[in-house]
Amino acid sequence: MNKGFLVIISAPSGAGKTTICKRLLKRKPELVYSISTTTRKPRRGEKTGVDYFFLNKQEFEKKIKKNQFAEWAIVHSNYYGTLKHFVDRNINAGRIVICDIDVQGGEKIMKVYPQAVKIFIVPPTWEELEHRLRFRATDTDNVIQRRLKNAEKELKYLKKYKYCVVNDSVSIAVKHIESVINSEKLMISRLKNINNFFKKG
């Protein structure tokens, strides 16, 4: 059995990260999706342990105090976070955990898991990203400008990652991520049964 590991996938908004992660998990059911914990109310059909782990504010804050989160943040007045316990349990069982996370969360989680595989998804060019962000036609100019500024800031995080996957085509991007994961599994530092190859006694 190989050692398990964490894969952190981040991207600037508009790069297509979530679509790619969903497709990846569908193609490789042996990968474990890192389920976030949140204090936001479950939407219709959402189940705890599937979509999110749902906690109330008090429970969440207790876990923050006990340092049980690999990262957490407040978004629109709700807490969101990744429990170390969830990641550790799966990694220790030899599984590969896929964490689809924004750049700020990614930066925090890679401090807790320095051995994680860090993948950054980018659009083919800045012009293409601009085009995609502008294309959501319902938005006002103000919203678009803010989004572009944001994407520009997010892109600067690229250098904190190890691999860069260009999302020109979703299916090719997914195959690239599969290559990265397969290749990382072959790293000698991730091998468990290295002594199998050697003469006994």
Add this chain to the structure above:
Amino acid sequence: MNKGFLVIISAPSGAGKTTICKRLLKRKPELVYSISTTTRKPRRGEKTGVDYFFLNKQEFEKKIKKNQFAEWAIVHSNYYGTLKHFVDRNINAGRIVICDIDVQGGEKIMKVYPQAVKIFIVPPTWEELEHRLRFRATDTDNVIQRRLKNAEKELKYLKKYKYCVVNDSVSIAVKHIESVINSEKLMISRLKNINNFFKKG
């Protein structure tokens, strides 16, 4: 265009390295095979620049003195070596160069090319390697014993490499090496046009 790089593939004798490298190069004609230089006489049908670069002893020794080899060795009274110029020229043109080399040569060449991708091929288990080496039935017990001792020594080089590919099936092993090469191409440290993704001006 990506940066080119060198891939060093080594293995203990009997692991099936040469078969795997041949298959890999057939499947991926864009990869460049690292052609060795030698002072041994060309065999029937061998061409300089295809099978080897053939030089006489004097020419070879001149290049040694000029420090033009990334590695060289004497085998059965003939010189064999890898010219830096050949590797550099291809890497600088953005190509990926595959160097099929024994562990001693591998150790030398990785000092000259520390950024190289280092792959070690192993048999599934020590018992399997022993079986394969014994199976060449024409050999005397002495020859077999020497070969096993050698393989044991060669296996110790594993830890100098980054990736370990188990040769249980040749076609799977080749696919694993393809994954590694693809994945290494996606490494941010190997990207050339990183500024494409950023806003201009």
